Amino acid sequence: MFMSSRASRFVFAGACVAVLMLLVGALGSRYGLWPFLVGFYFLFAGILVALICAIWGIAALVFLRGKGRIEARAPFVYGTILSALVLAIMFVQFLDASRLPAIHDISTDSVDPPEFDRLIAVRGTTSNDLTYTDAERQQQAMAYPEIKTMRTRRDLSESFDRVLVVAKTLGWEIVNSDRRSGIVESTATTFWFGFKDDVVIRIREENGGTLIDLRSVSRVGMSDLGANAERIARFLAEFGR
16 A cells, blocks of 8 residues: 555645645735734645655655556656655745844844834734844844945935835835835735735935935744845845846
8 A cells, every 4th residue: 555556646646735735825824814824834734744745755666666667656756756846945945044044124224224104003013023123233234234225316306206116116015105204115015925024215315315225124923034135135226227
């Protein structure tokens, strides 16, 4: 039974189920079918199923090496490859998480980070705290030294308009745009799990040009896996085009 054709089909089907559990868990959270914590349960269950199928498939292929028809071993091969692919993708994610600091608040100005206004009420009391600590400042400087204030020769009005255009181009939801205070607040929603990260952009005049500062903060989670720094870098690159 362990090495039968039925078992080979089970390994392949199990690998497909593992992939579906990852997709369903992430997209279900993304579209509000359940809380993100339930999505994580799907994720971990999918990893467990993939691990079982990978071990079973490898053991079967070793046992059946040189025995029987190639067609009989095909489901074991496909199931093992698919399971291994799932595990490899998850391993890379966990490896990245272990290398990056467990922070979720990134700012181009770590001394005087931009402050949120209207988004404070939107975030509510259950979201991550908005206090930018010395520990976060030090960890950000070590992990993301390239995240810095952008200086541009555009005037204040032109820069403000450009900020709005870039934010919309990147798919962020504009919540507040105040020319008088030079503040733009927006929310970025991740494709997987639908995590919401809030971004405040500050535009200030300096010597005929402007200073552009961004702060991106995750609503939930200890580590953002580098998402906030990547978001800021992508915005600055787009702004400078």
